Amino acid sequence: MPLRSKNRTVKYRPFLRPWVFCMYTMWPPAIKRRHKANTLAEAHETYNNNSSLIYQLPPxxxxxVTDHLQTVDIFSLQLTCRRYTCLLQSRSRYKVTSHDRALLWDRLERDRYYRLAQAEACDVRNLHSILCSFCRDSHDKAQFQVSEVYKSPHIRKCMGSTGLLRICKHLALSFSEVQERLTKDTNIRCMHWPFSGCTTLFMSQVKHKYRVFHIDDLFWNEFDSSMTLLRSTIQEILMKLAKPVCPHMRTDSPAFQQAILDSTCSRDLVETCCTRRPTTAEFAGPSTRAQMSISCPFKGCDTRVEIERWPNIGGGVVLAKIIRELGQMKSATDPKWCAQLEHPLPGNIGNEEEEFGEHN
Known part of the structure; x- marks a missing residue:
């Protein structure tokens, strides 16, 4: 039987130590990574002692110098090496606020993105997902315009961040502009003259998560409550408006006009409440409240037009409003947000069950 060589015994000798054996067999991966990071940090500390001039400065x-720095700069300095961490932590006067944490996290994210951008520059053509400078994350190539794909990752932006949400024919907002208004809790009003109507962003809480809705009034017309309201009357009103509802639906398109005739409606009676009615030429009888909802069939687009008749308001009114869900507005790649943009994502085009007007 051949004898084991001395070199082979020396090679596997560290693994035979009990603590090393336990580390590789019993310890969780997080502890293994920590041990590897500590070993690497010790090597860098030895190198800094001999080569770094700033490391050799007296404490x-x-x-x-740190007495003249801001708190976030001091904690950034602590992250550079262990010596500064031990030295600066001895100063108890440094207190971290939530604002400092946000600034520090932003710096760390910026450094992380810079390293990812350096790695991506080597082989962009063969990558399935590429970086977005707005989101500071990687997306599928289908979520970028062709002109953006081969730009530098430091200026490249996805379609969700460059697309515009059309509020009215005079006003369109980007993702960052909508987020800014939501933060300030301000209404969105069109300032074009002649005044085109008030448009407002509403937030509603559902299951402890926020969903953002854009609600716009289509029309508000007086209609005698003693008269029967026909569907053809509603068709005429919406045909004259000729207004876009979302990027895939218009009030004057043939498919939308047909949906007014085909959609079922609910109404309140003395005997029953909110009973579903079959589709008939009549929308609501005398002194009867009725409601109808028409949804956009485009995949991912959560837009609906609600038409209501209120006989108890004044002498009776009929009104319609647009409700567009924009998602949670946490990411520019949210499918609900992207479906509302003037240029929908390429992956969604052609998935609609029925076309409600022309695509923008």
Whole structure:
């Protein structure tokens, strides 16, 4: 039987130590990564002692410099090496606020994105997902315009961030502009003259998560409550408006006009409440409240037009409003947000069950 060589015994000797054996067989992966990071940090610390000039500065001078730095700069310095961490933590006067944490996290995210951008520059053509400078994350190539794909990752933006949400024919907002208004809790009003109507962003809480809705009034017309309201009357009103509802639906398109005739409606009676009615030429009888909803069939687009008749308001009114769900507005790649843009994502085009007007 051949004898084991001395080199082979030396090679596997560290693994035979009990603590090393336990580390590789029993410890969780997080502890293994920590051990590897500590070993690497010790090697860098040895290198800094011999090569880094700033590392060789006396502690008194470093503390004197940090007295003139902001808190977020001090904690950024602590992350550079262990020596600064131990030295600066001895100063109890440094207190971190939530604002400082946000600034520090932004710096870390910026450094992470810079390293990812350097790695991506080597082989962009063969990558299935590429970086977006707005989201600071990677998306599928289908979520970028062709002109954006081969731009630098430091200026490239996805379609969700460059697309516009059409509020009215005079006003369109980007993702960042909508988020800014939601943060300030301000209404969105068109300032074009002649005044085109008030448009407002509403937030509603559903299951402890926020969903953002864009609600716009289509029309508000007086209609005698003692008269029968026909579907053809509603068709005429919406045909004259000729207004876009979402990127895939218009009030004057043939498919939308047909949906007014085909959609079922609910109404309140004395005997029953909110009973479903079959489709007839009549929308609501005398002194009867009725409601009808028409949804956009485009995949991913959660838009609906609600038409209501209120006999108890004044002498009776009929009104319609547009409700467009924009998602949670946490990511520019949210499918509900992207479906509302003037240029929908390429992956969604052609998935609609029925075309409600022309695509923009």
């Amino acid at each position: 008194e001078l470093i503390l004197d």
